[in-house]
Structure formats: structure tokens, C-alpha cells
Amino acid sequence: LGPATLETLPPEPLLIAATAGTTDAGLIDPLPEIAALCARRGARLHIDAAYGGALLFSPRHRARLDGLAAADTVTLDLHKLGWQPVAAGLLAVRDGHDLAALNHRADYLNADDDTEAGLPDLLGRSLRTTRRPDVLKIAVTLKTLGRTGLGHLVDRVCAQAQEFAELVDRHPGFELHAPPTIGTVLFRPAGATDDTVAAVRRQLLTDGRAVLG
Ligand SMILES: Cc1ncc(COP(=O)(O)O)c(C=O)c1O
Incomplete structure (x- = not known):
């Protein structure tokens, strides 16, 4: 949907998802216009930058992602444009509270004394427990x-x-x-x-x- 069509949505859309780099042609939605519309309508903005997000690395191409900074959440796949083997997907959230849904506790994983000592509880980052160290690469x-x-x-x-x-x-x-x-x-x-x-x-x-x- 283009910005003109988005204007015709019901008054209180909850979430608008824009794409920065479509799977087939690599097209980038008009992010500044969509971000302004979300701000006006009070909608959350998610930007799927799985493909195009790595343009941010380049001073020559970075401006094509103007508007990205207004998103509440952004996905980025460095196994697409980022020279990583799978899996190298990232979710960036503006507000850490957006990860609250992942905040589950299990006594054997969340020892109170460790939490109090400042150790991170990985269960609050993902529902998965055993995992590969994908971030290392x-x-x-x-x-x-x-x-x-x-x-x-x-x-x-x-x-x-x-x-x-x-x-x-x-x-x-x-x-x-x-x-x-x-x-x-x-x-x-x-x-x-x-x-x-x-x-x-x-x-x-x-x-x-x-x-x-
Ligand atoms: C724009 C876009 N978003 C999301 C995905 C899904 O990515 P993944 O397969 O890493 O979950 C793709 C995959 O091609 C994509 O092109």
C-alpha cells in the first residue's frame, strides 16, 4: 500500500509494516512519508529492512533509508546483504519494553542470585534456550x-x-x-x-x- 492508500485506513491502525528492500525487486517504500503518517495516526511502525538494511553501512546509499530511525522495530538480515552465512537475522527495538513478551522465567535458568548479581537472563531475549552463537560471526x-x-x-x-x-x-x-x-x-x-x-x-x-x- 502506498502512503495515499494508507491515508484511507480506519482511523486507528495499530501497526504499519513498511519494507526497505522487497524480496524480488529490492524496492524501498517511501519511509519518511510512512513514518510521518504513523506519527499522525499514532500507529506503530515496523520496517522490514531484512534485505535493504545493510545500505546503512554505505555513506553513498545510506540516505535511501531516511525514515528508518523513526521505526519502533526494524528487522535486518545480514545473511542477505551482509556477507554472513545463515542465520544472521536481527530485530532492533527502540524501546526495550517491546521485548517484555519474551520475559518468561524458569527457575533452573533464572537463578535469583545471578540476576541480582547483574548477569543477563538470555530467556528475556528469546524463547529459545539452547542456541547457536550466531552473533559471533x-x-x-x-x-x-x-x-x-x-x-x-x-x-x-x-x-x-x-x-x-x-x-x-x-x-x-x-x-x-x-x-x-x-x-x-x-x-x-x-x-x-x-x-x-x-x-x-x-x-x-x-x-x-x-x-x-
Ligand atoms: C524483505 C524480506 N523480509 C523477510 C524475509 C524473510 O527472511 P528470513 O528467511 O531470514 O526469515 C525475506 C526473505 O527473503 C525478505 O526478502
């Missing part, structure tokens, strides 16, 4: 590359997507769906049916040459 990447290093990688991906899209656009054998907004280039063989596209995709997959979405 993120920490190592941030420590090694830093925001600047990741920003360079983001810039390179965006530039290469643009360059590839221009090559596709100039090639008579391909049709470019639209100029890329992040790193996804949508194109197909000119005049090909959906069945032909699917057959090519499966062939590349079974040959072990490429995984196409």
Missing part, C-alpha cells in the same frame, strides 16, 4: 571489516548490479525488467515464455552452474 565481520569495509562491499554490489543491468539492457537477447535498486537484477530471455524461463533455471540448477530466483 557478525561480531567478527564487524570487527574485521568495520562499517567502512562493509560500506565498500555494499557500494560494489550496487555498482555491479547497475553495470550488469546496463549490459542486459543493451543485449538484444534479454529483457531487463527494471533498473536495479539494490543488488538484484531482474531479467529474462527476450520473448521467452514462463515455461522456458523455468526450464533454463532448472537446467542451470541441475548442472550446478547457477541458482536463479
